[in-house]
Amino acid sequence: MATKRSGVLTFEQRLARLEQIASELDAENVDLAKALSLFEEGIEHLRSAAAELATAEATVQRLVERADGTFGVTDAD
């Protein structure tokens, strides 16, 4: 889990990871070095999530079923 880097996570996953980091920090048996590395990871998640929040927009698409039974989406606007 700690190896999960922040590149591919969704906003929700980031928040979940942040929650987890905070819980780990709350645990009594975490040494300071580990605590600091957890904190740094947390800050990274916060930064990425905030960046994502700043750019993303709602999109409206339409589900399209292809002849071979696979699915795709097309822009509906």
Added chain:
Amino acid sequence: MTSRRGARSEPASELELFPAAEPAPRIVEEPLPSYVGSATYPGETAEAAIAVSTLTETARDILEGAFIPIWVRGEITDFKAHRNGHWYFCLRDSAAQIRCVVWNRDQRRIPAPPDDGMLVAAFGRLTVYPARGEMQFTVVRIEAEGDGLRRKALEITRARLAADGLLAPERKRALPRFARTIAVVTSPDGAALHDIVAVVRRRRAQVRLVVVPAAVQGDSAPDELCYALDQINRWRGADLVIVSRGGGSREDMWAFNNERVARAVAACYAPTISAVGHEVDLSICDLVADHRAPTPSAAAEAATLSKTELEAELRRAAHRLRAALAAKFSADRDHLRHVARDLVSAAVRQTSVRRASLERVSGRLHALSPLATMARGYSVARGPDGRALTSVAQFTEDMPFDLVLRDGSLPAKAWPRSDPAS
């Protein structure tokens, strides 16, 4: 009489009672008998008599030509859902009655089979059933007084879904807090989609809406809704599904009371929100879905977090992270402080314990010391070998010894013993 549909397997008596699905084929006109005598038209004379079937066929042609399809009101009696799939009943008032049939294929437009005693308006076409020579009203729609048929249909559907546990509260799944992709089953041109998109845009919610088009009213709506939900189940790309349509008449929204549609909603792999019509409209879909929204807009609100809410969420997470780290440091500091305090007090405690035992030992030592006795004026005689001389018998004449006193010792010598008797 013959039937194209193979209803031939029915017992003859039933065939007579209940006409087959298709109107009986026109009986091929037999060659008209050559009129005899003075007859100028068929049936004018006994010799020119027409066949019974010719009479009923002709009557049917005239009746069907004379009446356009019409609504007729009356009370249902003798209702029978025949095993050939068709419904038979009489429609009557205080003075008259007419036999009615609803063909199997026309039943889908009727919410539920009517019950005897129901006051209804039936829409259909007047015809003649030649096999019995009776007038027959071929019904394609029925509206019961007080919307009785729809109420009955709802009750039936509801009971069937409840029997399968599909209405149980414990089936309801929680909606994802952060849905990323929301499938919207609705008409692509409808007000519902327009409202949902408007709400999502206004809230600047970060979601992908994927419209899965389906007719939301009309005969094809149940099939299309089921198909759309089936597509979503095969696609598996959404983490939340909204099934929705805008307001309309009760009839417009009827597809959302369809049992198959309800079961398709229940079978959806992702949590579902049902938003059909307005606040006051409650559909079977609403009962089956994991969440019921009163309007399409409300569904969009329930499905998404606004950008503001997301930012607040992020701030909370940041605060919690910092607080956790700060707590970590302060916990360590406190721990250190406690350890130091414990160490000092342990050391102090050890010292005082030892001092006390030292004092105890030295007191005892002191009490046992002969020096204390000598301090009170006693002395000890010690022989050359250092042993204490405690008896007269240990002394000999002129024997030297040491006399040990409180503050030192003196060399001494024993004098001749004076006889106690002298």
